[in-house]
Amino acid sequence: MENIIIKEVPDAPYYPTVNFDVQNGVCEISGESYMEETFKFYSPLLEWIKKYLEDKSKPLTLNFKLTYFNTNSSRLILDMLDIIKKSKDEGNKVIVNWYYDAADPDMIDEVEDFEMETGLDINLVELKK
Amino acid sequence: MFKVGYDNDSIISFKGPLTVGLLSFVGNSLKSIIRVENSLAKRIFRIFIELTQNVSYYSAETIEVEKGIKSGVGWFIVKENSNKYNVTTGNLIIREDGFKLIRNCDEINSLTEKELRELKRRTRSQAIERDVGAHIGLIQTSLLSGDKLNYKVTELDDIHSFFTISVNIKK
Numbered sequence: 517m518e519n520i521i522i523k524e525v526p527d528a529p530y531y532p533t534v535n536f537d538v539q540n541g542v543c544e545i546s547g548e549s550y551m552e553e554t555f556k557f558y559s560p561l562l563e564w565i566k567k568y569l570e571d572k573s574k575p576l577t578l579n580f581k582l583t584y585f586n587t588n589s590s591r592l593i594l595d596m597l598d599i600i601k602k603s604k605d606e607g608n609k610v611i612v613n614w615y616y617d618a619a620d621p622d623m624i625d626e627v628e629d630f631e632m633e634t635g636l637d638i639n640l641v642e643l644k645k
Numbered sequence: 646m647f648k649v650g651y652d653n654d655s656i657i658s659f660k661g662p663l664t665v666g667l668l669s670f671v672g673n674s675l676k677s678i679i680r681v682e683n684s685l686a687k688r689i690f691r692i693f694i695e696l697t698q699n700v701s702y703y704s705a706e707t708i709e710v711e712k713g714i715k716s717g718v719g720w721f722i723v724k725e726n727s728n729k730y731n732v733t734t735g736n737l738i739i740r741e742d743g744f745k746l747i748r749n750c751d752e753i754n755s756l757t758e759k760e761l762r763e764l765k766r767r768t769r770s771q772a773i774e775r776d777v778g779a780h781i782g783l784i785q786t787s788l789l790s791g792d793k794l795n796y797k798v799t800e801l802d803d804i805h806s807f808f809t810i811s812v813n814i815k816k
Contacts, residue, residue, distance in 0.1 A: 554777075587769070595774060629762060629765065
């Protein structure tokens with residue numbers, strides 16, 4: 517397995533930056549997400565997580581630092597969280613952290629909705645200024 | 646192509662293919678034009694993106710903007726007056742789809758915030774990953790604005806109708 521690294525593109529802020537690290541089992545998605553071809557963007561990320569979690573002994577931490585995602589992206593994020601929930605139920609050690617800005621109450625609602633939809637515990641972590 | 650402040654209360658308007666590059670540029674420009682607190686600016690940006698991307702994804706009129714890449718055609722206006730902001734979009738739709746849009750908008754307008762969030766979760770879980778559909782974007786727009794969706798479907802001929810939708814965001 518290889519790492520997935522998608523760097524920030526200043527001309528295309530609608531793509532998030534991604535860093536999926538197979539060595540330390542930490543995945544991070546940050547920035548904004550409202551690209552046109554959402555499914556095409558997220559499919560490799562979902563496949564990576566599925567494959568990584570096939571080995572039940574490997575822990576995974578997923579850090580979301582998204583400041584905005586459109587509803588199309590949220591559908592794929594839901595898929596990602598469903599995969600995590602399933603593997604957690606099967607015994608994988610997985611942690612999901614969601615970093616948020618205290619001045620953004622709408623984001624807290626979003627995370628709550630994801631928790632209710634998936635049954636997964638998501639740690640809300642307030643970003644320090 | 647852009648019109649900035651073409652009438653008293655309009656901040657920006659555009660008519661043409663709504664590509665993600667254009668929407669990103671305008672959305673981020675809005676954040677700096679509108680000098681309001683961060684959470685309100687975010688809300689306006691999010692509503693702007695949801696409504697305009699519904700045009701990009703689902704307008705019945707499309708233009709090939711690059712080889713192999715089509716973009717929905719329509720228009721948007723962002724306005725400001727003394728106590729609110731307003732985002733309005735318009736695009737061509739297939740006449741048949743208009744009936745479903747009317748049902749969806751009427752349902753959204755009849756629900757409380759709690760019920761809307763339930764509907765959003767249900768709609769999202771059931772949506773197809775490859776084509777999420779316009780419905781959830783409309784629910785999200787209503788949730789974020791805390792306002793009713795003001796919409797209008799005008800039948801043009803046997804095949805097409807025109808859909809406009811407008812929401813207010815309180816200052």
